[in-house]
């Protein structure tokens with residue numbers, strides 16, 4: 618199938634007919650720094666893709682040599698000093714919603730493919746995606762301290778969720794940079810590859826996720842995120858209810874199909890691979 622590309626002012630969507638949708642922050646000349654327009658367009662794009670049947674896995678990445686250089690210091694900080702309270706409120710809502718709420722609740726697997734610079738406010742969408750796959754050569758930094766602010770929005774909260782406390786304090790207060798391999802050691806990214814392999818490896822991983830039951834993947838990622846903020850009795854109750862709900866929403870009836878293929882047909886081993894899906898859908 619031919620590539621479909623939708624280009625907006627600051628965002629590009631690319632589909633190649635294989636179920637993978639590439640959502641680019643598309644201001645390469647500004648290292649994909651996040652402007653008010655970009656925040657709005659990303660919020661709109663993610664909403665559209667959440668229910669798009671052609672999108673089975675979403676990859677968020679950056680055009681050019683950066684993933685994202687953080688908030689646009691000219692348009693989002695200095696520029697906001699002269700904006701109206703209504704404009705500021707709208708911008709803040711867009712900025713917060715796509716970088717966290719809309720990505721973290723995206724119903725299909727999400728991958729942040731970190732192809733280059735990743736600074737400050739970019740850590741929020743990085744952490745919101747289910748998986749982060751980074752180039753070894755990518756450069757990460759909590760650079761806020763270098764220009765006299767703290768990692769705001771929810772960046773400080775994001776980094777203590779993902780990195781250990783010592784690393785969060787160290788990199789937050791020094792602004793020192795680190796690369797994709799170090800990001801993996803800190804737990805900030807899932808996988809890392811040399812830049813020249815990054816796209817191919819991301820496609821390979823996305824295809825692997827498309828082979829799994831979409832309902833089981835969705836409910837599992839929702840459950841893992843939710844239980845982090847629960848105590849044990851709450852988690853047990855929630856997980857029981859969530860498991861019951863999964864039986865009802867899973868159009869492929871994976872539980873029954875898995876048992877049938879393992880116990881009756883003896884055609885696979887669930888410890889080593891997944892059951893044969895009859896149909897693939899988002």
Ligand code: ACO
Nearest residue numbers: 646647648650686687688689690691734736737738760761
């Ligand atoms: N905000 C606004 N403009 C930016 C930003 C940004 N965050 N990052 C880069 N740009 C612009 C530059 O001003 C420059 O614009 P110009 O061509 O009109 O002069 C263009 O992007 C290219 O930037 P260079 O610095 O020339 O590119 P280089 O590849 O050498 O360096 C780097 C890239 C390291 C990302 C550098 O631009 C930089 O340090 N940017 C700021 C990173 C940062 O601290 N971000 C804010 C984090 S805090 C937060 O997000 C709340």
